[in-house]
Amino acid sequence: MLQTAKYDLTSFNTLTLRSHALALVTYRSPGQLPLFSEMASQHDSVFVLGGGSNVVLPETLTSLVVKVESRGIRLCDQTPTEWVVEAQAGECWHDFVAHCLDQGWAGLENLALIPGTVGAAPVQNIGAYGVELDQRFHSLSAWDLRAGRQVEMRPEDCDFSYRNSLFKQSEPGRWLILAVRFRLPKRWTPVLGYPDLQRHPALQAVAADITPRQIFDAVCEVRRAKLPDPAVLGNAGSFFKNPVVDRADFEAISKVHPQVVAYPLAGGQYKLAAGWLIDQAGWKGRRVGPVGVHDRQALVLVNYGGASAADIMQLAQAIKDDIALRFGVALEQEPVLVA
Structure with a gap:
């Protein structure tokens, strides 16, 4: 062992x-x-x-x-309004989403094709196309390696925020997530807020009769068109978070760059599209030694072969410095730099 x-x-x-x-x-x-x-x-x-x-x-x-590498999926509870589905931490996330749809348990289809395991999903509080994991999260079982005991955690215990959680910020390595449970609604409604889904031809064709499987297929198609397959070209998906700025900063940026891509948030804040900032700075498709920025998605840093952590981090730092200089915006990376 x-x-x-x-x-x-x-x-x-x-x-x-x-x-x-x-x-x-x-x-x-x-x-x-x-x-x-x-x-x-x-x-x-x-x-x-x-x-x-x-x-x-x-x-x-x-x-x-x-x-x-633990495996297993089961329906562990249900109420008149929802199913509670549990997956062991080692299950492939995308396969788990597909399995739920096969069983008629909808609600995770917007999160299709996100790489990684079920156990890692709460750590990052994954999200895509208008759905965040914490919106579907019920609870999880974890082993406290320090105390030598199993604990059950509800949403309030996990300290979820944008691409963040207790497991990422507090004592990394203490918690071994064993299984995660999700609340999936029996009365399903589609989440179609993102432009990529709103203008997808297959979804437009069915309009009011959209099914979870059609959203799943559309999300997979969009992601495959934008993102490189890690099995072909090494990458960690989106390398940078979309930065959140206050109204004053947004207005200052938009005066100089009227086409800036941004999404209004509660409290007068704005979420800027990090990919747009990086693209505007001319980084998309640029290669630096064995690493570079993908030519179709500026958020994705890629390994062309033989790269080390130092190569990736040097490129990431150069991009962060450039975006700070051009836009006055601090980019934060999503992948965890392991010491």
């Missing part, structure tokens, strides 16, 4: 960065958990690895790496 020799992680991160671990265990069942706590106490830090889709891994990981 414990790998003590150098364990190659290059194929276990979607950026395909050169990386290896000095100690690695694989989680498949709850019976392993007490031993994991004992092992964690013998290491300075622990890193929980799911699908590797939202991380920037160093060339050498000295932490104890816990790779999550």
